[in-house]
Amino acid sequence: MITRQSDQALIRSVPILAELPAHLIDLMLVHAVVQTVPAGTRLFEPGDRPTHLHVVLSGRLGLVAVGEGRGEAVVEFFTAGDAVIAPAVILDLPYLLAGRVVEESRILMLPADDVRHLLEAYQALSHAMMRALARHWRLLIRQIKDLKLRSANERLASYLLILSGQRQGWLQLQEDRRLLAQRLAMTPESLSRAFAALRAHGVVTDGRKVLITEVETLRRYCGFDDLV
Amino acid sequence: MITRQSDQALIRSVPILAELPAHLIDLMLVHAVVQTVPAGTRLFEPGDRPTHLHVVLSGRLGLVAVGEGRGEAVVEFFTAGDAVIAPAVILDLPYLLAGRVVEESRILMLPADDVRHLLEAYQALSHAMMRALARHWRLLIRQIKDLKLRSANERLASYLLILSGQRQGWLQLQEDRRLLAQRLAMTPESLSRAFAALRAHGVVTDGRKVLITEVETLRRYCGFDDLV
């Protein structure tokens, strides 16, 4: 039962739900609950069977690859509106990644069985889910391109350009350096050096604030392509 | 118009089509054509708008990331039954990758407009497509984990274990060393050294044939996890 009015509003603006007819949204929410979870919470671990589809209403959550004895890496951050690892829920297969709450978040939890049944029954829902997966698929491709073709410095440059929308000006990093390093597949030390290196290419830093002074220089430095 | 009997059989065993009612398959094939394309054919380049959904009926095709001045990398190989870059077709957005035919293939080409219309109209189709995307999503995740957490040698070991189904015995590489190196994000030289290194962990090679003698040794070496 969803009680808070603010949650109701947030839920109806989630991409996979936004365009659904109201009665279908209500159906999805029958057994749904919303939880406030503090930073550090581990929602699930690799190998767990998904019991719920988690949807981030607010806050921030990291998908973490755990390599026994090989450290951890962040595959992606999820924020408001993202459905977390729908593929595991859809296919009813164990998670490949861990879900860690990075800053306090409100999470909508939809029972996995309900989701699967509704996906089979309702055209509008499976179509919305398909499009959400397609969009996310492209994010992963962009990341694989980065990992295979770019150096550590270039990966940081590319990440900053995407964050900034390729516009000159200040932007605010949402993660601390350690997490950002794990997302960019490098150590915190290398990240620090990468920021230092980018000073020569139009990037100034001040704590978690970053100023991009020369977008074009930075774009050329990392071979940024405009493919959306 | 699809004339060959053998194509008809292949088409009906493609995952996204297999479970559809016959009349829906017929609808999808109204404007479809099947082409035989030789190795080396470039089906599309990054930035191209998708005109067709390509489905591989036989042969082999590589999805290639092109980094201006940074070389090329293979993101994934596609073989019989795979629908090639459905996300670009679904969203009607430019390709992020190039499609290159690696060995002579027969390709089913479905007009993109038709595919999008049918995806909107038919529950069975969007559901099948959603599941196909979810499965492929997990492949990409596994690759990102490899790239972020494993060394070059370990990536090769992991690739061989997946190819072999984790069974002892001979297996046949389908790609030449250069392409395999591009798939594993290393140079052909490093790949050669990686094969040499794996000799100490239960792997023997003879041209494109590879013998895994000690599955367990190899699993431990690369920290292989069983998550399906």
Add this chain to the structure above:
DNA sequence: CGGTTGTTTGAGGACGTTCAAGTACTGTGG
């Protein structure tokens, strides 16, 4: 104020690339 945590800097080393040479296999034409 000391302790904790997050970031930077430096030195040394491991992993992987680059460049260069060498070997093996293939098909071609004499």
Add this chain to the structure above:
DNA sequence: CCACAGTACTTGAACGTCCTCAAACAACCG
């Protein structure tokens, strides 16, 4: 049948990138 060229793969040496380890520094908080 052999000489030759072309391709695929391997091996070696030097170099560069990034990691590891260690220390220094800053900010924050009890």
